Amino acid sequence: MTAVGPVACLDLDRTVIYSAAALDLRTPDHEAPRLLCVEIHKGAPLSFLTEAAAVTLRELQDVATVVPTTTRTPAQLARVRLPGPPARYAIASNGGHLLVDGVADPGWDAVVRDRVAACAPLAEVYAHMQARSGTFVLSLREASGLFAYAVVERAALPAGWVDELTDWCARRGWTVSLQGRKVYAVPAGLTKSAAAAEVVARCGGGGPLLAAGDSLLDADLLDAADAAIRPAHGELAATGFTRPHVAVTAATGVAAGAELLDWLRDRAVSAAMSVSGSL
Template sequence: MTAGATTDGRPVVCLDLDRTTIYSAAALDLRVPDQHAPRLLCVEVLAGVPQSFMTEEAVHAFRSLQGAAVVVPTTTRTPEQLARVHLPGPAARFAIASNGGHLLVDGEIDPGWSAGVRARLAGCAPPAEVEAHMQARGGPFMLRLRTASELFCYAVVDRAALPAGWVEALAGWCAPRGWTVSLQGRKVYAVPAGLTKSAAAAEVLARSGGTHLLAAGDSLLDADLLDAADLAIRPAHGELATTGFTRPHLAVTTATGAAAGAELLAWLSERAGAFVLTGSGKP
């Protein structure tokens, strides 16, 4: 049995965070008069300023989900960025950060997993080379450029000023070097092809003794995770919605914004509970 292994036996639910489970003020998309706005729980603070929220309905659904499944926060955030997020209920036994580059067990980075990831990425161009190329091909439209966890790169850009074809040209340069490129909101991500959330999710499933994998996410970097799940759901907003991403085992919320977060958490809680009751692959 691998380090950190348990024998929980419940389904594993991997939850993307930003714009899936938690929402910034700009992403709440409440669509109701102020007097009817839902109460919000702040789950992240940065430099003393509230950053991310869940509705009261989402909190209730999240707590229900915790009772039915092994809930795994699954994010492209670095471990340091993830540490700012305080979800309701008990702390997660497992969490996935850096797009699968880090596996956290009881809040601590698993060094064996991290070493294995770096070994798998050894055939790809190093992040410093990709960052240098992005910097050299940048311009006033590139507001910030970072390498995250020494694993992948992202640029915050001014979408209105982003030159036509720039993302495509970057993707063409990255592909033979083993990297993929995606534009998501105001960020251009360059990520090694072998750095995936789905690989880390499979590891959690094995360690927990989980019966099935369920997942939720809104972005292009969640696509592999949703593909790998037995059942999955995405909100009706985000990059996957824009591209019309569908799969036979994938549900889509009717709501957008924070209301979609509550809806998908309730959907996952119901399906996870059904898996527990039936003990089969069909909830």
């Protein structure tokens, strides 16, 4: 196939888009950036990016295949309306679903079933989390029939609870990630990087993979990328995640989202020019 431009896989929550609680605005109110709402949930605004970030995202779309890459289920992802045209490809359920023009690809669904077969079944992990839940767990849910997550009260979360869950899950081929108020338990075979590699292949395989993410569930994606960036906040920042090819923003919160989109656009422009010059 003919070489094409770069593919940019972007985690959404706390990377590109932010809830009001995660904005982390550090300026006086009258100097705060103008915000664009990109998600409504139950009739109320939920997720935002800056207007400047929205412009940059459109510029990135002009030079790269932009792929929303999220742990959200397809239904949760459908609530997000990013600037620009609908994405040709999107990755949902932490790589569990590859959406093509908004529809789950059945071939990829089959691949995922094979990848998670070696891990303990969801029912076992869900039952364990349910048995060890307390008043600090506000809700416990299954997602896409693939993984589970608990919405927790962070202030009431018992010391060691996440570490104990992590150890228990690891012995059964599952990983655990704490993101905001959610504790995710995900089969190790369910990865964003595998789905990203599939998108790169479908796009011709000629352009580099660029990526951005903030959580442990994004680590494999950042590792797999040719160049990547993470915000200076979040789970990866807390664990000191570093790689030679992974940049870190100077800003935190929604300002980091704008900064990392600038960085990705500049890398995508350079990559697109390089690919164009080689044809």
